[in-house]
Amino acid sequence: MELVTISDVRAAAERIRGTAVRTHALAQPWAPGLWLKLESLQPVGSFKVRGAYNMIASLDYEQRARGVIAYSSGNHAQAVAYSARRFGVPAVIVVPDVAPRVKVEATRSYGAELVEVPIGEHEAKAHKLAAKRGLTLIPPYDHPAIIAGQGTIGLEIAEDLPDVEAVLVPVSGGGLASGVGVALKALCPGARLIGVEPALAADTTEGLRLGRRVDWPVHERARTMADGLRAQPTDLTFAHLRKVVDEMITVTEQEIRNAVRTLARDARFIAEPSGAVTTAAYLSHRDAVRAEKTVAVVSGGNIDPDMLTRLLK
Amino acid sequence: MELVTISDVRAAAERIRGTAVRTHALAQPWAPGLWLKLESLQPVGSFKVRGAYNMIASLDYEQRARGVIAYSSGNHAQAVAYSARRFGVPAVIVVPDVAPRVKVEATRSYGAELVEVPIGEHEAKAHKLAAKRGLTLIPPYDHPAIIAGQGTIGLEIAEDLPDVEAVLVPVSGGGLASGVGVALKALCPGARLIGVEPALAADTTEGLRLGRRVDWPVHERARTMADGLRAQPTDLTFAHLRKVVDEMITVTEQEIRNAVRTLARDARFIAEPSGAVTTAAYLSHRDAVRAEKTVAVVSGGNIDPDMLTRLLK
Numbered sequence: 001m002e003l004v005t006i007s008d009v010r011a012a013a014e015r016i017r018g019t020a021v022r023t024h025a026l027a028q029p030w031a032p033g034l035w036l037k038l039e040s041l042q043p044v045g046s047f048k049v050r051g052a053y054n055m056i057a058s059l060d061y062e063q064r065a066r067g068v069i070a071y072s073s074g075n076h077a078q079a080v081a082y083s084a085r086r087f088g089v090p091a092v093i094v095v096p097d098v099a100p101r102v103k104v105e106a107t108r109s110y111g112a113e114l115v116e117v118p119i120g121e122h123e124a125k126a127h128k129l130a131a132k133r134g135l136t137l138i139p140p141y142d143h144p145a146i147i148a149g150q151g152t153i154g155l156e157i158a159e160d161l162p163d164v165e166a167v168l169v170p171v172s173g174g175g176l177a178s179g180v181g182v183a184l185k186a187l188c189p190g191a192r193l194i195g196v197e198p199a200l201a202a203d204t205t206e207g208l209r210l211g212r213r214v215d216w217p218v219h220e221r222a223r224t225m226a227d228g229l230r231a232q233p234t235d236l237t238f239a240h241l242r243k244v245v246d247e248m249i250t251v252t253e254q255e256i257r258n259a260v261r262t263l264a265r266d267a268r269f270i271a272e273p274s275g276a277v278t279t280a281a282y283l284s285h286r287d288a289v290r291a292e293k294t295v296a297v298v299s300g301g302n303i304d305p306d307m308l309t310r311l312l313k
Numbered sequence: 314m315e316l317v318t319i320s321d322v323r324a325a326a327e328r329i330r331g332t333a334v335r336t337h338a339l340a341q342p343w344a345p346g347l348w349l350k351l352e353s354l355q356p357v358g359s360f361k362v363r364g365a366y367n368m369i370a371s372l373d374y375e376q377r378a379r380g381v382i383a384y385s386s387g388n389h390a391q392a393v394a395y396s397a398r399r400f401g402v403p404a405v406i407v408v409p410d411v412a413p414r415v416k417v418e419a420t421r422s423y424g425a426e427l428v429e430v431p432i433g434e435h436e437a438k439a440h441k442l443a444a445k446r447g448l449t450l451i452p453p454y455d456h457p458a459i460i461a462g463q464g465t466i467g468l469e470i471a472e473d474l475p476d477v478e479a480v481l482v483p484v485s486g487g488g489l490a491s492g493v494g495v496a497l498k499a500l501c502p503g504a505r506l507i508g509v510e511p512a513l514a515a516d517t518t519e520g521l522r523l524g525r526r527v528d529w530p531v532h533e534r535a536r537t538m539a540d541g542l543r544a545q546p547t548d549l550t551f552a553h554l555r556k557v558v559d560e561m562i563t564v565t566e567q568e569i570r571n572a573v574r575t576l577a578r579d580a581r582f583i584a585e586p587s588g589a590v591t592t593a594a595y596l597s598h599r600d601a602v603r604a605e606k607t608v609a610v611v612s613g614g615n616i617d618p619d620m621l622t623r624l625l626k
Contacts, residue, residue, distance in 0.1 A: 021339060022337075026334060029395065029423070040581045082342065102578075110342070265618055268354070268583040270581040301581030302581070305577075305578055
């Protein structure tokens with residue numbers, strides 16, 4: 001299997017310039033030794049715009065003009081809708097009917113056509129619609145262009161903090177961790193890449209220990225409040241993860257809640273639970289992080305307002 | 314009276330590099346035409362670190378080694394404490410006993426010596442202590458080095474968005490608006506500088522209309538929830554404001570509340586009420602802003618957690 005290379009990541013960085021924000025690793029005086037990379041500052045509120053825009057930009061003109069389609073309950077949907085609008089091409093998003101309203105409405109606001117289907121059917125429906133209408137499917141993580149796009153985060157970390165010792169990234173489908181890992185291993189070979197999962201959706205932690213993908217039932221993974229971290233790696237992303245992830249840390253729901261609250265109070269920005277897991281790992285598992293200079297990737301900030309109010313109490 | 318020049322601002326930019334974060338004007342897809350400059354991302358959660366650090370860095374070695382003192386109930390106190398610690402010199406902060414606890418505790422956490430006195434006495438007490446202990450007073454706005462430091466925000470705006478048409482800045486003691494104005498008029502002469510005040514503390518709006526400083530009773534200014542905007546210009550800052558401010562907009566308390574909530578929900582970061590007034594002006598007074606490209610300076614994010622929870626409801 002061919003893996004993504006640092007050249008792919010560099011090419012992605014050129015493509016996304018001007019669309020994705022070049023975020024900066026920000027030192028946190030309340031936690032000396034911790035730098036935060038705030039992907040919540042992206043125009044769609046998450047890192048997903050990097051991969052989605054990179055893939056759409058990589059399509060040939062005719063493919064792109066026919067339009068794109070994605071299945072996603074959340075941040076990827078917004079990223080595809082936003083990126084398609086930047087190119088002025090149609091986007092169809094298939095969402096499960098249980099998707100968080102705040103994310104569905106945001107997706108609609110970027111001008112995408114929304115198709116709601118029962119949960120469990122959205123992936124199949126997207127493939128069917130893609131074939132029927134000649135749309136290109138933009139997958140959430142299972143594609144080299146997506147991995148390369150997310151990898152631009154690693155490129156920026158290496159520029160900002162070349163002597164970083166540990167980088168914390170959330171792991172779900174594995175696109176983000178794969179891409180960041182490719183960049184980091186090429187540019188900062190001394191740094192450890194630490195993947196973070198909720199303990200309630202820790203399939204990758206188990207899979208990497210066993211050396212093979214494992215499948216956790218969807219109802220088990222659905223228990224975590226980190227709704228962006230309920231997916232599992234594919235063959236492609238798992239192959240990357242085996243090569244680039246040095247360690248995994250799992251965090252409890254309480255640790256995630258505490259991290260959301262701490263980020264709001266001490267760092268003055270809003271992280272969604274999936275984005276806060278890396279801060280949770282840093283604050284609650286310092287022994288496992290073992291580093292003088294740590295970057296935590298805060299992957300997104302799209303949180304339901306009611307949940308935010310509850311978490312801040 | 315000698316006013317601050319663009320050269321002073323450029324020199325300040327060199328001094329503060331590596332201490333103050335170089336923030337970026339971020340486009341907001343939920344409000345096309347609006348870019349936000351998030352000073353809440355500064356290490357102390359507000360722009361105040363720019364001026365305070367610039368002034369401390371401008372002192373000669375012996376002055377600095379003796380230590381610094383400031384009187385402030387809020388963000389300036391944190392900025393002086395933080396900046397002094399960067400130089401390893403002592404800082405004394407005189408705070409009124411009614412100061413927001415979250416700001417007082419943050420100041421203490423940066424290693425400053427705190428002296429609490431009844432409100433109304435803190436300025437006099439600071440002067441007395443400065444004389445007695447040989448400390449240099451770092452004023453919150455009434456000094457060219459402070460104005461030049463805050464002006465680095467204008468320098469960065471001009472770099473990020475050279476064709477900006479309107480820049481919104483909060484006005485209180487006037488250091489921020491003066492500095493940003495100096496940079497903007499030098500580098501983007503076509504852009505309008507719009508000062509924003511709470512209607513409940515609109516002394517500068519009245520003063521600029523009359524062409525002279527006016528004095529609002531402190532109990533009147535204390536009515537606004539924007540606790541960082543209760544100060545008034547001095548002769549020095551008012552002279553700058555007369556020259557660089559094109560217009561003023563006043564906002565209601567309800568408009569401020571709505572802006573804090575909108576920033577949390579749509580832009581995913583936390584602004585304190587004083588920092589949210591510029592967004593409030595943009596959202597609620599679009600006719601007065603009249604621009605295709607507007608930068609709103611969000612001056613800080615240090616808000617009491619209880620107030621934040623209340624505002625998000």
